[in-house]
């Protein structure tokens with residue numbers, strides 16, 4: 001960016017993917033919480049904004065400018081939205097807060113028009129997070145501490161409830177899965193019907209547990225080359241303590257064994273003692289660093305055009 005350039009803000013589209021990838025590939029001033037294969041889908045589906053350096057004068061209007069910084073949302077299910085990615089070019093990195101301020105303001109306006117009232121950010125290390133520290137100066141406060149666990153064997157202490165039918169998710173299961181979701185999770189973690197269908201399309205493993213009254217639980221996972229990610233397990237409170245969670249965990253461990261991962265990882269909230277007991281019984285070990293969630297309540301923000 002030269003001294004004659006002006007900074008222009010605008011919404012990003014799938015055609016901006018190259019600029020975003022360039023920043024992700026070449027700068028250290030990046031934070032992102034999504035699978036790179038999903039980038040264009042995210043930019044199409046959720047608000048994403050960018051700051052461009054544009055040469056002053058008519059040339060700039062023709063050339064359109066160069067992306068210097070981006071901020072994007074990777075999950076929006078009103079009343080919650082999540083910041084999924086921020087990046088600034090290497091050369092502008094030290095000035096990242098000058099980009100963060102206008103981009104944050106713009107993205108907040110965009111998510112508010114979609115009905116979001118709270119904006120969240122999650123980081124992997126509470127003691128070392130440059131973006132989290134900056135967001136904390138911008139109205140974000142600690143919402144939740146997270147625990148990470150991993151397990152590098154495939155031992156299963158119990159098969160759990162073997163009467164329960166566990167089968168692959170189908171789109172007809174959306175209402176049942178949503179009912180479990182709403183009974184189990186605070187609004188910031190809840191997904192909507194579109195998210196659930198998205199999970200079914202993009203995650204390689206998604207099962208539901210069913211009894212004669214309908215869906216009582218669900219569980220989905222993903223994998224990369226050597227790591228299995230146990231993304232979510234939930235059982236409706238009406239069936240807690242009947243071995244459904246254990247059954248879903250046992251099925252998950254077997255799935256990861258078939259996929260030949262080297263380790264299985266998961267995150268949970270610091271105060272989710274019931275989940276800790278289940279994971280630790282399955283041989284998961286608590287690992288450092290501690291993750292965290294920051295949140296900013298936007299419901300009292302002044303509306304802006």
Ligand SMILES: CC(C)(COP(=O)(O)OP(=O)(O)OC[C@H]1O[C@@H](n2cnc3c(N)ncnc32)[C@H](O)[C@@H]1OP(=O)(O)O)[C@@H](O)C(=O)NCCC(=O)NCCS
Pocket residue numbers: 160184185231232233234235236239240241242243244245246247267268269272274275277278280281
């Ligand atoms: C966590 C959760 C999935 C557990 O599901 P569940 O169906 O109640 O699980 P189970 O019936 O198989 O019970 C797990 C049992 O393993 C038990 N367990 C743990 N260690 C054990 C041990 N050493 N020996 C025997 N049982 C043990 C647990 O304490 C629990 O038994 P309890 O009912 O006597 O307390 C469920 O509580 C839930 O959905 N919570 C809300 C959503 C959530 O927090 N998900 C996890 C974060 S993503």
